[in-house]
Each structure stands twice: as structure tokens, then as C-alpha cells.
Amino acid sequence: MSWCTCSTRRPASTTCWTACGETPGAWTLVWTTLTECLERAMRAAGWWSDERPARLELAVPRDPAHGDWTTNLALLLARELKRPPRAVAEELARRVAPDPEVFAGVEVAGPGFLNFRYSPAFLRRLPATIVAAGGAFGAADHAHGLPVLVEYVSANPTGPLNVVNARAAAVGAALVRLLEATGHQAAGEFYVNDAGNQVDLLGESVAARVAEWAKTAREFPENGYRGSYVGELAEALWRERRSEAEAGLARPDGAAWFRDQALERMQDSQRRDLASYGAEFALWFRESSLHASGRVAGALAALEERGVVYEAEGARWLRTTGFGDDKDRVIVRSNGVPTYLLPDIAYHLDKRARGFRHAVNLWGPDHHAYVCTLQAALRAVGLEPDFLEVLIVQQVNLMKFDPAAGHSVPYKMSKRAGEFITLRDLIEEVGADCAKFFFLMRSTSAHLDFDLDLARQQNDENPAYYVQYAHARIASILRFAAGRGLTPDPGGTVALDAAEEIALIRRLASFPEVVRGAALAREPHRIPTYLVETAAEFHRFYHACRVVSDDAARSRGRLLLAAAARTVLANGLALMGVTAPERMERAAEALS
């Protein structure tokens, strides 16, 4: 193992976070070294205990007056030690020795906070560090390659994707990127429920529509799928595969052909929609493969071996009570057919068997009652208690402006069966970037009011353009400067000491911590929140500090800072799956 030659002496493989130049493009958080620094101080004071690290809290304070990093460690210790918090803080402050290349020092403030402040030299160096790191800035190896499977969307293949699927797709894809950026080995997966009677029903519905083309009598199934896409599927089959379709209608067991055709085509359609939306899945996992490979039967055997299955009322029950569920669940019906729970167990055993150490599932609001059940079932079959983590993606209310009411009201979808707004409609209406930005802007667990009119507007009222505009504006400045032969100062040698310059640098410095927090809390919305604030910080800098001026040295220094801001904005947008445009053109205002 090689070691970085700078003062941190960190193993080069885990990368050095200072601008020492030994491992450019690599960035380990200040967080890591501050944690170690506090650990040493506690050991020196004799206050160390092994469970301490898990509780150690470091944060970037809201108020810049409180420094660049802060910890409430002394306040927590004071309770255990039964000593005044200020006294504990003072003693810790005497013993911590933050790297002088990075921190100007530590101060005790308020009831007993320890506040750390970056050194001027570190701040001056930072823009060059960020630009050198490029797309890697913000990423850090926190999880050491922990394999995590994120399952999301997983819509039934019986119809087009809806707006909640669109929200889940935006959140899931962002989560995968966030986990990768924080050192997880993350994979996205789509679970296809192709084995239930829903798919049979779709097949029957399509067959009935094909029969209309064939002028054959065939009853449309009760509760069949009546959306216009069923008719379109039928027409496509009739035009492209007429002889097979006719044979399928004639045979008593011909429904299977329609089911398989409908399934393939629906899945292709969903795959195309999601790909155009930037949600790529490493695997589309079919439930039917679990049955075919014997894994469902295997799961049942594993459960029985553990003695958590019993018979009652002609069915077989899983004793999920005792593992956190409030009642036991049927896994094999009295007619011998498994319920959905059993393949779900088999599926998660398969996830674990494929090497994933953790599973994150994104489910719609109608499944939240099932969370406890499945988690209990997985514990019953012997998986780690916290193997499965479920995030509920809450519902979306599409809103439209109502002139009569004077404000936006929920957009009423057509009452006709099967008519609803699809993911594709939404992209055509407001654009993929805008849709993703709006979905990611809000906390996943909260209901979302999606204002269609606002999202469609290409003007200053649309928050989605604000961040993109800042990025495009920086690109424009760099183009303008290049035309005058000015490029960013690569060495970061020019002092940037205007208040707006320092405020911007400090904000850029906190990006890796925001990424870490967003990934850890599974809260992608922290990224757009941060980016909006960062864009605002940049605009303030832009208005206060003329970038390209007659002073070439100063111009190059400010160009470097602008380039660093662009790097952070681009990296944040990339995490969201939103494009970072080099230039933006306003659409024609004349459009109705």
C-alpha cells in the first residue's frame, strides 16, 4: 500500500482529500479526518469508548458565523460526565489538533459547540482542487463497495407507466447514483410481476380486442383492461402476426400466446419510456423465472425447515408474528397456489444469494401496509433483520391553474376507464429534465403537488431552469473569456477574498457532505435544494464581482472559481439525471 505524502498520511488507495496533488480527482471528506481528530482528542482526555464513533455528529452549520464544521460532541459528553458543557468543550478544544493546512483553528461557542473554520490557504486552494477532481468531486468511498440493490418502479406489465411510476423512476435512478457516489456498489432492478392473474387478464383483454378485428365473437373479460393501449396492442398484433393471432383465437388454450405477446410488448414499451427518461436498469427480473427455476418451492422448503410454517383452514401460514408483523400470513392457498408473499420471499433470497448485502425497495403508497409483513417474512426465513429497507414513494397530484378559482386545483383525469396521464404524456408535456427536477425537489415520503402549468413555463417562474441557467451562464462566461485569450488560473494562486467569493467557495466545499447526507438518509431532494442555493450563491458572486476585466490575473482567478462552481452544479445535476446545458435558448414567447 502506498501512502500519500501530504500531511494527512492517508493510504493513497483511499485517497487524499487535500489539494496535495498526489491523487488528483480523488476526494475523501474532511469529515473523515475531523472524525479521527476528535477521536484522538477524546482518547487523550480519557473519554473514549468504542461505541462513541457511531454517535459522533459532525455537521456543516446553517449559519456561516458558526464556522465551516461544527460538532455537539461536548454537549453529549457533558451529560455522561456530569460536567458543565462549556468546560468539556474547552478541554476538547485544547486537545484537538486539526490539520493546520486545512483549518485555521477551533473555537468554543454557544452552549458548548466546537466550531472549525477553514484556513484561508485551504479556501484559496479549493477551486483548483474541485476543477482538478472534475466529475469525481463530491464522491467518496464511504461504503467500501457494499453491494446494494435498489428495486424501483416494478410496475405491473399490464399498462403504461403512470405519474407515480415516473416519480419512482426519478427517485430510484437518483438513489442508485447517490449510492455509487458514496462508495456503494449499487444496481437498479425492475421486478416484473408476470406470473399473476393480472397478466392473464391483460392477455384475455387483448385477445378480445383482436377478436373484433377477426370479426369473431369473444367475450371481453369482466374487470378486463379497457385502456386505449389494449386496442393498440391488438391492432399491432393483427397487422404484424395475423396468422398466429387467428390460430390463438381458435385454440382453446390460445390465451397464453396473447398473454406472452402482450407482456413482451408492454415491457418493451415500459423499457423505452424509462430509457428515454434516463432510468436504466441493470436487470429486469421476472417473477416467472422464480417459479421456473424452483426458487419458489425452495423458499417454501427453507421456511418449513425453520419451523415457521403451519397449516390451518386448509391453507399454509407463515408465522410472521414474532418477527414484527401483527398477524400471520397465508403463503399457500387452500387451492395449492402460493400467494404473492412466497415468490416475494424467494425473490429476496435470490437478491441475497446474488451477493447483495442490502436491498432498498421503492414502493407506491398503496403497498405501505405490506412493508412490515415482508420484512417479518424475510427475518423468518433467516435474512439479516435489516436486509430489506422500503421507501414509500407517495402519490402525485397533478395540478392545473383554474382561472375561475384563481389558483391551481387537482387535475381531474377523464372518467372514461383507462384514461390517465402516463409517464410519456408527462415528458411530452413538460420535458424529462423538468419532470425529474420537480419529482426530486420534494421529499419522497410526502405527497407531491405537481403544477403542470408551472412546469411547462419556460420562464423565471420555473425553478427547474434556475440551476440550469446558472450552469449555462458560467459556460457562457468561460466562452466569452476564452475569446479574449483568458483561461482559468489552474494553480489557484490568485487570492479570492471578496465576501461573495468566500461565501461561494465555502458553499462549494460543503457539496461532498451534502452528497453523503443525501445518500445516507435516502433523501435525494437534498441535492436540488443544495443546487438552488448554490446557484443563488453564484449569481450573487456574479453580480458583485466582475469576472472578466482588464486585470488578467484577477480574471483568471475568478474564472477558476466560476469553473469550480460549474463543476459542482454539473455534478449535482448529473446525480439527478438532469442535463447541464452549455447554453439555453428561450422558447418563443408567442406560443399560446
Place this chain on the structure above:
RNA sequence: GCGCCCGUAGCUCAAUUGGAUAGAGCGUUAGCCUCCGGAGCUAAAGGUUACAGGUUCGAUUCCUGUCGGGCGCACCA
């Protein structure tokens, strides 16, 4: 009836898992372009964080109860 999510400025939402003076956008009002993109910036106004208790140095955050909104409560998936 039971369970889960939510209740923060007129509206839509933040608030770094219990931290310091609760912040943005939209809307309202008043300002800022001889100059790098005005899709921008500055400022004002707007709050008993639904309500009542509790836990502690400290609560929008945690606990209990009440009110209000949403979603679930199958041998459907």
C-alpha cells in the same frame, strides 16, 4: 375500529436524523442593465411550526392525547 404517511409564511415546500436567530420559490410591494446571458440581483412585508401536555442544556424534529387531510387493512399483486 386498527395501522402507516402528512399538517411549517396567502400558495408549493426546506430546515444537515435533537442544535445556535425556522429558510427558499411563487404571489405582493419598492429598487438595480453604457459592461461577462435580466431565465439574474437587492430590499420590504408575511410565523403561537394544527392544538394541548411530556422528555432535557435545547423540540418543527422524539413520546402521549386531540383535531384535520391522505392511503391502506384479502387465501388480489
